[in-house]
Amino acid sequence: MLGARPLHASLYLTRAFQGARVAPIITVSGLNKTYATGFTALKNVDLEIRAGEIFALLGPNGAGKTTLIGIICGLVNASRGQVIADGHDIKKEFRAARAKIGLVPQELNTDAFETVWATVNFSRGLFGKAPDKAYLEQVLKDLSLWDKRNEKIMALSGGMKRRVMIAKALSHEPRILFLDEPTAGVDVELRRSMWEMVRRLRENGVTIVLTTHYIEEAELMADRIGVINKGEIILVEDKAALMEKLGKKQLSVRLQAPIDSVPEALAPYRLELSDDRSELVYSFDAQHENTGIAGLMRQLAASGVDFKDLQTRESSLEDIFVSLVREPS
Numbered sequence: 001m002l003g004a005r006p007l008h009a010s011l012y013l014t015r016a017f018q019g020a021r022v023a024p025i026i027t028v029s030g031l032n033k034t035y036a037t038g039f040t041a042l043k044n045v046d047l048e049i050r051a052g053e054i055f056a057l058l059g060p061n062g063a064g065k066t067t068l069i070g071i072i073c074g075l076v077n078a079s080r081g082q083v084i085a086d087g088h089d090i091k092k093e094f095r096a097a098r099a100k101i102g103l104v105p106q107e108l109n110t111d112a113f114e115t116v117w118a119t120v121n122f123s124r125g126l127f128g129k130a131p132d133k134a135y136l137e138q139v140l141k142d143l144s145l146w147d148k149r150n151e152k153i154m155a156l157s158g159g160m161k162r163r164v165m166i167a168k169a170l171s172h173e174p175r176i177l178f179l180d181e182p183t184a185g186v187d188v189e190l191r192r193s194m195w196e197m198v199r200r201l202r203e204n205g206v207t208i209v210l211t212t213h214y215i216e217e218a219e220l221m222a223d224r225i226g227v228i229n230k231g232e233i234i235l236v237e238d239k240a241a242l243m244e245k246l247g248k249k250q251l252s253v254r255l256q257a258p259i260d261s262v263p264e265a266l267a268p269y270r271l272e273l274s275d276d277r278s279e280l281v282y283s284f285d286a287q288h289e290n291t292g293i294a295g296l297m298r299q300l301a302a303s304g305v306d307f308k309d310l311q312t313r314e315s316s317l318e319d320i321f322v323s324l325v326r327e328p329s
């Protein structure tokens with residue numbers, strides 16, 4: 001677990017800095033990527049990542065998430081456009097820009113025969129950083145890997161290997177950490193501890209960008225959410241605002257006895273009758289002053305429809321996501 005103690009002065013920003021509305025730490029403008037196959041994976045992507053936030057990039061398979069991260073991290077060349085990371089152009093000032101970024105890729109890419117300590121120490125050296133035993137010790141302690149520092153990577157469990165990948169990505173004190181599907185194929189317990197760890201990193205001033213297929217993960221973790229589909233960013237929004245804006249509520253009315261059809265007088269409410277004919281479902285906009293519920297209740301009584309239970313349900317981020325990326329029929 002990451003402790004409350006800041007890891008390193010130069011890595012972790014002060015809380016005061018975090019709270020302020022600061023300039024974006026990453027600015028992506030007009031990014032296009034056409035692979036050698038002729039396939040266009042990114043189309044005019046503009047995106048700003050704010051310092052100190054957890055940004056979740058959501059999108060279906062093949063949407064372009066990994067391509068986008070690859071370009072921001074300088075691993076993939078853009079066909080057109082620009083990426084500025086903490087003031088540095090990723091193309092023109094690659095080393096300076098890359099030094100600000102830590103990347104935890106989808107696949108484990110460590111040398112199985114190396115020890116944990118050698119792996120993170122070597123990785124720090126690759127970025128031209130002077131050795132700093134105290135810093136790396138703190139990183140390993142925070143990731144509960146200190147006891148394993150002398151173990152070879154191949155002797156570690158899958159979850160520990162993933163944590164080594166994070167330690168490696170943090171070894172050069174980046175200000176921005178990219179996590180590409182951090183919890184794919186990870187069990188529930190480890191997923192929870194990863195979430196906890198990501199939150200602590202953010203508390204300590206690291207900006208986090210994560211891609212995920214688990215919408216629940218974005219719903220729980222993110223400050224802001226970006227949705228990418230077929231190479232285009234179709235939405236970037238504060239999570240709370242997104243759920244408020246696009247979220248609908250549903251009222252389920254459990255009936256005393258099944259009915260054959262929805263009475264004519266209830267037509268304006270566009271109710272759905274369940275397959276077992278014992279439930280009516282009313283969808284409404286919770287933000288609207290007049291939800292129509294009071295009128296519906298009166299009309300149900302007037303139509304002689306008795307009910308025994310009422311239940312409301314808010315749409316989840318998953319409902320919103322599915323509606324955003326659904327193919328128009």
Ligand SMILES: Nc1ncnc2c1ncn2[C@@H]1O[C@H](COP(=O)(O)OP(=O)(O)OP(=O)(O)O)[C@@H](O)[C@H]1O
Nearest residue numbers: 035037039041059060061062063064065066067068
């Ligand atoms: N090297 C490449 N050459 C040609 N096409 C590629 C290459 N890399 C990726 N693509 C294509 O670009 C598209 C975007 O791929 P990308 O890996 O960025 O998507 P993704 O959103 O990360 O998907 P996933 O969620 O499945 O990881 C896909 O259609 C993919 O087949």
